[in-house]
Amino acid sequence: MPHKIGFTVISWSGHEGNYSAKKLMVHAPTVNGWRSTRFCPFPQEIILQLVERCRVRKLQLLAHQYLIPSKIEFHIGDRLPESNSPQQTHSLHRLGYVSLSDNEKTGFRARELKSVHVDAVGSYLKLTFHRNHVNQYNIYNQVALVALNILGDPVDGNDIGTLSRDQLIDQYLNNSQHSSALDGTYTGYKCDSISPLDDLAFDMYQDPEVAHIIRLLDQKKQDMVREERFDLAKKLKQAIADLQKVGERLGRYDVEKHSAIEREDYDTAKQKKEQMEAYRLTVYKQLELHDLLDVSQIHRTSELPISDFPSPRVGTQKDTPHPADSPRKRRQRQHVNETDEQDTSKAVSPKHTVAPTPLTPPHIPKLDISSLPYDERPLPALRKRSSDQPISELDEIPPMTDTATPRSPGASGKPEPLTEKAQREASLPIDIYGDSLVAGAYSKTWSYREDALLAVYKKLMEVPPGTPKAELRSMTRAAVFLCKKALTDKVSSVFLASLNLLRMILSEFIPNHQLGKSEINHCVEQTWNNLLSRTGESTPRLRTLAITFIQEMALFKEVRALQMVPVELVRPMQSSVPTRLALSRLELLEKLLEQLGTKDSGFTLDNVMRFLAGGLEHSAASVRELSVRVVQAMYRLHGKAVLNFLPPDDTSTRKNILYKNLFDSLTKIDGNTVDTQVKPIRVDAGAVLSSLCIFCGERDESFTEDGLDLHYWKHCPMLQRCLQCRQVVEIASLTEHLLTECERRADFTQCPLCSEALTRDKLNEHAQTPTSGENCNHCPLCHENFASGEEVRSHTDTPIRCNFTSSTHLLSLTTK
Numbered sequence: 105m106p107h108k109i110g111f112t113v114i115s116w117s118g119h120e121g122n123y124s125a126k127k128l129m130v131h132a133p134t135v136n137g138w139r140s141t142r143f144c145p146f147p148q149e150i151i152l153q154l155v156e157r158c159r160v161r162k163l164q165l166l167a168h169q170y171l172i173p174s175k176i177e178f179h180i181g182d183r184l185p186e187s188n189s190p191q192q193t194h195s196l197h198r199l200g201y202v203s204l205s206d207n208e209k210t211g212f213r214a215r216e217l218k219s220v221h222v223d224a225v226g227s228y229l230k231l232t233f234h235r236n237h238v239n240q241y242n243i244y245n246q247v248a249l250v251a252l253n254i255l256g257d258p259v260d261g262n263d264i265g266t267l268s269r270d271q272l273i274d275q276y277l278n279n280s281q282h283s284s285a286l287d288g289t290y291t292g293y294k295c296d297s298i299s300p301l302d303d304l305a306f307d308m309y310q311d312p313e314v315a316h317i318i319r320l321l322d323q324k325k326q327d328m329v330r331e332e333r334f335d336l337a338k339k340l341k342q343a344i345a346d347l348q349k350v351g352e353r354l355g356r357y358d359v360e361k362h363s364a365i366e367r368e369d370y371d372t373a374k375q376k377k378e379q380m381e382a383y384r385l386t387v388y389k390q391l392e393l394h395d396l397l398d399v400s401q402i403h404r405t406s407e408l409p410i411s412d413f414p415s416p417r418v419g420t421q422k423d424t425p426h427p428a429d430s431p432r433k434r435r436q437r438q439h440v441n442e443t444d445e446q447d448t449s450k451a452v453s454p455k456h457t458v459a460p461t462p463l464t465p466p467h468i469p470k471l472d473i474s475s476l477p478y479d480e481r482p483l484p485a486l487r488k489r490s491s492d493q494p495i496s497e498l499d500e501i502p503p504m505t506d507t508a509t510p511r512s513p514g515a516s517g518k519p520e521p522l523t524e525k526a527q528r529e530a531s532l533p534i535d536i537y538g539d540s541l542v543a544g545a546y547s548k549t550w551s552y553r554e555d556a557l558l559a560v561y562k563k564l565m566e567v568p569p570g571t572p573k574a575e576l577r578s579m580t581r582a583a584v585f586l587c588k589k590a591l592t593d594k595v596s597s598v599f600l601a602s603l604n605l606l607r608m609i610l611s612e613f614i615p616n617h618q619l620g621k622s623e624i625n626h627c628v629e630q631t632w633n634n635l636l637s638r639t640g641e642s643t644p645r646l647r648t649l650a651i652t653f654i655q656e657m658a659l660f661k662e663v664r665a666l667q668m669v670p671v672e673l674v675r676p677m678q679s680s681v682p683t684r685l686a687l688s689r690l691e692l693l694e695k696l697l698e699q700l701g702t703k704d705s706g707f708t709l710d711n712v713m714r715f716l717a718g719g720l721e722h723s724a725a726s727v728r729e730l731s732v733r734v735v736q737a738m739y740r741l742h743g744k745a746v747l748n749f750l751p752p753d754d755t756s757t758r759k760n761i762l763y764k765n766l767f768d769s770l771t772k773i774d775g776n777t778v779d780t781q782v783k784p785i786r787v788d789a790g791a792v793l794s795s796l797c798i799f800c801g802e803r804d805e806s807f808t809e810d811g812l813d814l815h816y817w818k819h820c821p822m823l824q825r826c827l828q829c830r831q832v833v834e835i836a837s838l839t840e841h842l843l844t845e846c847e848r849r850a851d852f853t854q855c856p857l858c859s860e861a862l863t864r865d866k867l868n869e870h871a872q873t874p875t876s877g878e879n880c881n882h883c884p885l886c887h888e889n890f891a892s893g894e895e896v897r898s899h900t901d902t903p904i905r906c907n908f909t910s911s912t913h914l915l916s917l918t919t920k
Contacts, residue, residue: 106162108302109254110155111229117141117148120246125150128252131307133355134362137251139171140233142244147177148233150249156258157182157227163220164253164304167204170212170241171248173233177201180226196230206237215250217305225259253304311358313384314351318344321396343396349597350387353551354380519547536582537563545586550595557590557601564605564613576617583609584627591634596646599638603653606631611660624662632672639692640685651688655695670696670706677718686722690730697737709742713749720762723837729798732766739770746770761801761822799823799834 116125116138123139128150140148160180167173179196205216233247300306301319310318325340361376522530522539526546533542537560544556560583567579583605590602606627614623635657638650658669673692693712702708716738719731739746750766751757758764795807797815799822807815816823817832824835828848833841842852842861852861855870862870 106255106257106298106302109158109160109256111152111254112155114151114153116150118144123248128249131251131253131304132312133309133359135251135308137166137168137249139168139248140246142246144246146233146235148173148247150231150233151184152229152231152252152254154227154229154254157225158254158256159225159259160222160229160254160256162255162298163222164251164255165202165218165220165249166251166304166308167207167216167218168248168250169207169210169215170239171246172204172207172216172237172239172242173235173247174237175201175203175234177232177234178220178222179230179232180224180228182225182227184228196228197224197226199224204237206239208239212239212241229254251304251308253302253307255298255302309355310348310351311354314347314354317391318347318351321347340396343391347387347391349551349554350383354384357383519543519549519552522546530585532578533582533585536579542586545589550593550598553590553593553595553598554601557586557598557605560586561601561605561608564608567613567617569617571617573617573619576619577623580609580614580619580623581626584630588631588634591631591638596643596649599646600649603649607653607656610657610663615662621662621666625666625668628657628663628666628668632668636672636689637685639688640682642684647684647688651692654692658696659699664700664705667704667706670700671711674707674711674715676714677722679718679722681722683722683724683727686719686724686727687730690719690727690734694730694734694737697734697741702741709738709745710749712738713746717749720766723840725799725834728762732762732769732798735766736769736773739773762798765796765798765801 111129113125113128118141119125120139120141123136125138127135127137138150163178165176178199178201180199181196183195199222202218202220204218207214207216231249231252233249236242236245236247238245299322301315301322307315321340321344325337325344328334328337328340357376357380361373361380364370364372364376518540520543522534522543523546526542527534530542530546533545541556541559544552544559547553547556564579564583567576587602587606587609590598591606593599593602609627610624613619614627635650635654639647639654641647641650654669654673657663663669673689673696677686677689693715697707697712700707702712713735716731716735719727720735722728722731735746735750747753747770751763753767758767795805796803797807797812797820799816800820802815802820804811804815822835823832824838825832826838826841826846828842828851829846831841831846833845839854839859839861843849843854846852851863853864853867854860855862855867857871860870
């Protein structure tokens with residue numbers, strides 16, 4: 105599994121003051137990273153030596169909030185170029201470059217975390233920084249890099265030619281190992297296999313010592329799982345989750361301490377130091393109490409070099425090898441120690457330019473980053489406590505997924521006061537739980553929001569028996585109001601706290617106090633939409649949490665009696681529903697059908713099949729595939745009654761490959777033979793399509809999960825790669841893709857006569873061609889008309905009609 109790769113900075117173009125490039129070797133909340141000299145010439149370079157020869161899988165860059173290069177190039181190789189060698193340009197192989205945002209949208213208050221997926225082998229990595237983005241804060245035309253993370257695997261000489269299935273497919277499609285511009289959202293390599301503890305964001309928000317302990321406990325948890333000691337593994341998992349909150353809090357305290365030192369406010373710095381020590385000692389004693397940690401072995405680790413993670417035990421990092429160290433880790437430590445004392449920084453002559461006069465900070469627009477991919481979201485910058493001070497590195501870092509907004513009042517130890525709008529909309533919770541608690545729930549600081557939910561949980565659990573029903577109902581509705589708000593929170597710990605509170609209300613508080621079905625109904629009704637929307641999250645952990653909770657909630661005795669979850673889940677689905685949300689609803693339907701059935705559960709043949717009919721027409725192939733599987737499950741339960749909700753099984757319908765294969769699979773479920781010339785396939789528990797391509801209808805025993813992937817990318821004649829955005833789509837939907845989904849859809853328009861998608865500059869020329877006219881149907885591949893009433897799918901599936909359907913030709917198209 106790819107992991108964090110240690111490195112040493114061996115040379116760089118130059119730096120300003122204390123901002124040496126060697127600072128990149130440390131990951132911690134208070135690091136400043138590298139900064140170029142003032143008025144430096146471009147390009148600027150940094151050369152790194154990896155601790156050993158590696159196959160680099162992923163690079164993570166944390167940019168500065170206003171000292172931003174326009175782009176960064178990457179080169180990798182096994183030896184450094186020699187200045188007197190004529191072949192120096194060939195010593196390092198160019199991987200490509202990434203462009204960085206100018207950060208104007210965030211008002212220069214957030215930092216961009218850029219993740220780049222690569223596949224390259226080498227011992228040296230060179231970063232080339234090009235000219236900076238111009239803004240009013242960067243008055244000396246500098247560039248900077250706050251942090252760098254390298255993820256990969258060590259390789260030997262025999263490992264060079266070993267590529268995974270995903271890499272082979274990617275190489276095949278791209279016809280080269282790397283493109284000139286590295287895409288930060290490229291998904292050729294599955295990043296799910298990389299541990300979150302190796303992610304750059306983890307180290308940048310965690311206290312280094314706590315992060316070190318978390319890694320130790322995670323390793324111990326994996327050992328317990330291998331030994332099948334699951335009770336202890338569960339205990340370690342919870343300890344790790346709690347420690348992550350502790351590490352983030354200690355990281356905040358440390359940043360506040362450094363900020364106070366910079367302001368020469370030594371009383372505050374001393375207070376923060378004592379606060380950190382007391383909090384740290386309390387946590388360590390709790391770990392020791394549960395036999396998870398030996399406090400006597402703990403020494404201050406401060407900010408550890410990247411190559412020292414993870415360490416085999418808690419303690420001071422030493423140069424001597426530990427008994428548990430592998431030879432690779434010993435080589436890493438030895439390499440770092442040998443090169444750490446070398447300073448080969450090369451001086452550069454300053455490049456004089458006219459420095460612009462600093463301007464008043466602009467109005468900061470609100471930026472909704474929730475719709476961006478996780479790796480593309482900007483990390484919040486370190487911020488000052490007062491607005492009249494300049495932007496500095498020594499300010500607070502909010503949690504990873506929190507919004508980039510200042511926390512000034514919260515830094516004093518209590519949440520900021522409620523606004524008038526918040527006071528109006530939260531009048532009931534304020535009356536029940538008080539201003540202070542509700543202010544925490546509305547705070548811009550995630551820890552106050554979490555603490556508020558925990559406080560409500562505690563208050564509800566402590567309510568004595570015999571409390572008047574009216575008071576209990578008010579407490580319930582006030583808690584549901586706060587819970588509904590927290591369900592939309594982007595911070596995972598706050599979202600998890602809201603789920604725990606909602607679970608307790610539904611399964612314990614309302615039943616124990618006998619508040620009746622009306623309160624259950626109100627609770628589910630108020631929170632359902634927010635819960636369901638979270639199942640469409642791009643973050644896998646949040647999406648899984650939401651799906652699991654809904655499945656659990658549907659089985660609560662009181663909720664199950666109302667049949668609300670099944671009825672809401674199968675409301676008709678439009679084809680425009682986002683893919684992840686549609687998949688989540690289908691996954692929930694499939695699981696709950698197994699547990700609840702269709703008798704007195706809220707699920708009926710009618711409402712389920714009407715919902716699935718929408719899934720079968722969805723624009724995403726993955727949604728259609730899952731819909732087919734659920735239709736098959738319904739057919740096993742209700743037999744031929746399911747056919748009343750599907751199109752008629754005739755020649756016209758069977759032109760659609762999806763319905764053809766669906767009807768064939770239903771026939772097989774009945775035990776009948778579809779085609780005597782087709783090799784029969786064993787059918788069991790929903791595996792009808794396991795050896796079938798649902799796009800072209802080809803059957804093959806080699807169509808396992810891996811085999812189907814290769815077939816889709818390489819051989820299937822019904823799929824085509826968009827030459828604009830490189831996404832693989834069905835040929836039948838290529839026109840729709842170019843007009844609505846493609847990232848270059850703005851360049852295309854639809855011909856009003858033949859409906860073909862054309863670039864805007866070719867529309868007039870196309871309209872004058874003799875083949876373009878009313879009632880024309882153009883094939884998106886051969887651009888010839890096909891018969892009226894004939895579908896694109898059936899046209900492209902017939903080589904006599906469309907001479908662009910051979911797999912050889914499609915292959916040449918996809919590799920261009």
